[in-house]
Amino acid sequence: MAPTSPTLIGSVRRALALLELVAEHHELTAKRLSRMAGLPLATTYHLLRTLVHDGHLRHERGAFRLGPAAPRLAGQGYGQGARLPEWLRALGEELDAPVYYAVLDGGEVEFVTSVDAPRRPAVEEWAEFRVTAHAHALGQCLLAQLAPEARRAYLTRRPVIPLTPRTVPDEEALMRRLAGIRRGAPVVEREEYVLGTVCGAVPITVGGVHSAVAFSLPVDEEDRLEKTALRLRGRLERALTSHAFTVLV
Template identity: 50%
Template sequence: MGSVQRAMRLLESVAEHEHGAPAKQLARETGLALPTAYHLLRTLSHEGYLRRDKGLFFLGEAAERLSGSAARQKRRSTIVEALAHWRDSIGAPVYYAMYRGGEIEISCVSDTPGNPAVQEWADFRETAHAHAIGQCLLSQLGEDARRDHLDRYPVRAITPYTVRDEDALLRRLERTGRMAPVVERQEYALGAVCAAIPITVGSTAATIALSLPAQQADRLLPATRQLQDEIGRLLGSLAISISI
């Protein structure tokens, strides 16, 4: 445990020196004997946590991977906390999804036993045309990317309310507008109505969505407006969390 603590102190000290630092300086800053510092620096370099260049030590690829993982976890925590807040304030399940690598990804869902999320009874990736999340993401894509997706996952009716063909879907998406909310009523799941709000950061299409039981359909538009307002207030933190 003592060796681990000393190694961590060295890593922290190296991280503070963007342009690198020599062993003697690192030993002095960490309060380690020079032979101990040399031994730990060699070990950390061998394992890839540090790299040595012209007598100076820098963070290595292994340490940078750890840093990247921690940053991703922090970004995910931001989204999880935001979704839980909106879930409780609106009284509805809230979803976060992205379009990445040509596929729909439901990255996070926040619900409760009293307000459960819509169950994935038909593959979300293959039925983007039928649910608000998918329609919202498709509406943010360019024409070529949108047609590529629909070539791979053709439009098909999965409930009596699902859009009937690709032409009808494309007309709907064009009318919706690239950054306008999307609403669907029982097109993916009977007994559920949903809305999705688009978020775009750089080239990533994303959405925050909510669902309600069909008997609460009169709440859908007010709840969507409330969610839009909530997202607007937290957009800064969401912007750096988009890639979880």
């Protein structure tokens, strides 16, 4: 699971298209944005609400303009609104571990990107990431944010399969594990996706969008797994409080 550049999901492209249109024309109504972007009006309204919530747009007198957070999209440096890869790279250096980012989009676990840490490459995606969410901390973290019926629907499409001897054995065992995860708590797994690697993940919810950041460690460093997961949660909480990290959907 180590692509070298971000894989933009469709909803991110649509949100960026709306931002670009507003930046070019200075102010536009939702209906005009819908026509210009070629999007259904309902989809446009959903994206605009999220962009306004996160400060990238303002809604004034029926039109949308760039908001106070828009300049951060071109910012530089960790904690200063850096673009996602740079932000993750700085985070990985702090944690001394490769990091991964994924979102829930339409009930699917959509992997966005991973970033190597110095001298520590990200785990290779040997089994397709989106269909093996049951076996890695990033996927379990995202599935835990779904309602139970949505989890069942996901597992109907993406059934539990053994990847290693330590993979959760079946759907019922996974459902019990997910039900026991406290909201906002870090999630860890030990050699369930690939032998020799342990992982931790922390959920993020911004503007009603569910996403997660994860890290991986070699199994001989398992003793720092829990501590690193708590450290990651602290870093994300501070980033969210300072509005240094936003999610576009």
